[in-house]
Structure formats: C-alpha cells, structure tokens
Amino acid sequence: DAKTTQPPSMDCAEGRAANLPCNHSTISGNEYVYWYRQIHSQGPQYIIHGLKNNETNEMASLIITEDRKSSTLILPHATLRDTAVYYCIVRGAGNQGGKLIFGQGTELSVKP
C-alpha cells in the first residue's frame, strides 16, 4: 500500500473551512484514499473516501487531484468538536485491504 504524508499540525478558526492536505505520490490505480479522525482515547472515526472523483458527504468533502498523487479533506465550517488527529490512508481493495497503514496524521486544533 502507498505511503501518505501529512503536515503534523494545523490550526483553524471556528466557523472557517479547514483544508487538510495529504500527499500519496505512489498511489496505484486500484487504491482508494480514506480519511479518518481520532479523538484521544477513542477509536478512529471514518469520514470519507474516494477513488478518482471528488466526494462529499454530511461531514466533509474530499478533493483528489487529477493525477491522484494528492488530496485535500475539507471541513466546510469547523467547530471546536472537530479538534482531532486526522489520518489520510491509502488502501487497496482485496484480501490485503485490511492492512491500513496509519501515519502520524495531522493534529487539527480548532480555536474560538
């Protein structure tokens, strides 16, 4: 599975959009991009995933570049409860799909 690179920390003002970048330059054609977030002492929470096209759900939007080598998670109106560590993960389908490789993630701090 491809490795991902994320900035270690970011700040965002409450009510503003939080844009979290992720590089996955070695991604292969059948690998999806997933985003999770983790609040201390809880399990990771699934946010969104995509293959090629941009995706949106009730939590966030995922923008994937045309060459698929990077992506951005957008929280459109960040709240204090969005403060967490955000993980970008690349995962292939198939029997090895459970082998999620979590990096260090981005620690997002939403400030009043």
Add this chain to the structure above:
Amino acid sequence: DGGITQSPKYLFRKEGQNVTLSCEQNLNHDAMYWYRQDPGQGLRLIYYSQIVNDFQKGDIAEGYSVSREKKESFPLTVTSAQKNPTAFYLCASSGTGGGLPLHFGNGTRLTVT
C-alpha cells in the same frame, strides 16, 4: 444502533497472565481486524479475518492469538509471550467489497504491570 462494541474499556493485568479482549459487531460485516496503537503512533495490524473460521496474521502477530467462530465476534488474546502488551487495542470491521471503509470500536486500553 449498529456498531462495534469492545469491552472492557480499561483492563489491568499482572505480567505473565493471558488476557482476552472482546469485540462484537452487529453490522453484518464479513471482515474483522485487530490493531494496536502506542502513544503518539499510528495503528499496527495484529490479525484480521475475512470470513468465519479463517484469519490471517498482520504485521505484529507474535504474542497474540485470535478466533473467529461467529461472524459477529473476533476476540483477541494477549498471551504472556507478548513482550510489551501495554497498549490501546482497536477492533474494526468492514464489508469485503472493494473500497468499503473500516469501522472501528472505541478501543480497550490494556495495562500490564
């Protein structure tokens, strides 16, 4: 509500004792996984199971054992052979179609002294 239940949330054991962590899901997922997380680190895969009565070792299976006798249950035993058992243990499940996300439980924090 559908979800994954891990119990207990906190577990304390003496060194040399085996301990079993529970993981139950009612999402009707075929695949289940166990991960370990250490402070400031990402998740590392211990074992996973794609179907009942079958499971595969992950990256750090030494000192652990699992069983998958029922679709909804995937208990993890931390044996006395595991040299550094104190950690946060996370269970997850997913469907087995391509691209389906994993869903995680809220973890069990095991402390061995």
